[in-house]
Amino acid sequence: MSYIKKIEYEVVPQESFSVIRNCPGCGVKTNYRNTKRFRVNANGNRLDVWLIYQCEKCKHTLNLTVYERQKAAIIPKDEYQHFLSNDEETAEKYGMNFDFFRKNKADVDMDDITYRYIKLQESSSGPADKIACHEQTLIHIQNPYGLKIRPEKQIAEVLELSRSQVVKLLDRNAITIESISSKNISFCVKATP
Numbered sequence: 001m002s003y004i005k006k007i008e009y010e011v012v013p014q015e016s017f018s019v020i021r022n023c024p025g026c027g028v029k030t031n032y033r034n035t036k037r038f039r040v041n042a043n044g045n046r047l048d049v050w051l052i053y054q055c056e057k058c059k060h061t062l063n064l065t066v067y068e069r070q071k072a073a074i075i076p077k078d079e080y081q082h083f084l085s086n087d088e089e090t091a092e093k094y095g096m097n098f099d100f101f102r103k104n105k106a107d108v109d110m111d112d113i114t115y116r117y118i119k120l121q122e123s124s125s126g127p128a129d130k131i132a133c134h135e136q137t138l139i140h141i142q143n144p145y146g147l148k149i150r151p152e153k154q155i156a157e158v159l160e161l162s163r164s165q166v167v168k169l170l171d172r173n174a175i176t177i178e179s180i181s182s183k184n185i186s187f188c189v190k191a192t193p
C-alpha cells in the first residue's frame with residue numbers, strides 16, 4: 001500500500017518590496033519604500049497613475065508608473081477608485097509584483113524581502129498518484145510571487161532544519177526533489193529526517 005502524507009505550503013511576502021536606488025537627497029544608494037499612496041493625473045481623456053515610493057532616510061520621492069497616458073475608459077472603474085482612495089490592498093498588490101518593478105526599471109532589494117510560509121492543507125493518507133513517494137511525506141511549496149529563494153533554503157525553512165542538514169539529506173536521498181520551477185517545488189521526505 002503506497003500511502004503518503006501530503007503537506008502543501010504557500011510562501012508569501014509579508015510586505016511590499018523595497019527598491020534600491022541612488023538617492024539625490026542622500027547622495028548614496030538607499031532603500032525606497034512603498035508609501036501606499038497613488039498619484040493620478042488626468043490629461044484630456046488620458047490618465048497617468050503612479051505609486052509613490054519614498055527614500056526611507058530623507059523622504060525623497062520616487063514615482064513608479066502604474067499607467068502611462070492610458071485611455072481612461074480602459075482602466076477598470078473599481079481600480080480607479082482604489083487609486084483615488086489610496087487603497088492599501090491595491091498599493092500592496094503592485095508593491096509585490098516583480099513585473100511592475102521590471103517595467104519601471106527599479107531594482108528590488110532581494111535581501112530585504114520578508115516572507116512566511118502558510119500551511120494550505122495537510123492530508124494524512126492518500127494514493128501516491130503519479131509521484132513516486134511511497135511511504136513518505138510529500139511536501140509541495142507554491143511560490144506564486146516567484147520569490148527568489150534557493151530550493152534547499154525553502155526545504156530547510158519548511159522542515160525547520162539547517163541548510164547543511166538539508167544538503168546532507170539530499171546527498172543521502174533521504175530527501176528527493178520531485179519537481180521544481182520558479183513558482184513551485186515538490187519534494188519527498190523519508191520518515192523523520
Ligand SMILES: [Zn+2]
Pocket residue numbers: 023024025026027030055056057058059060
Ligand atoms: Zn534619501
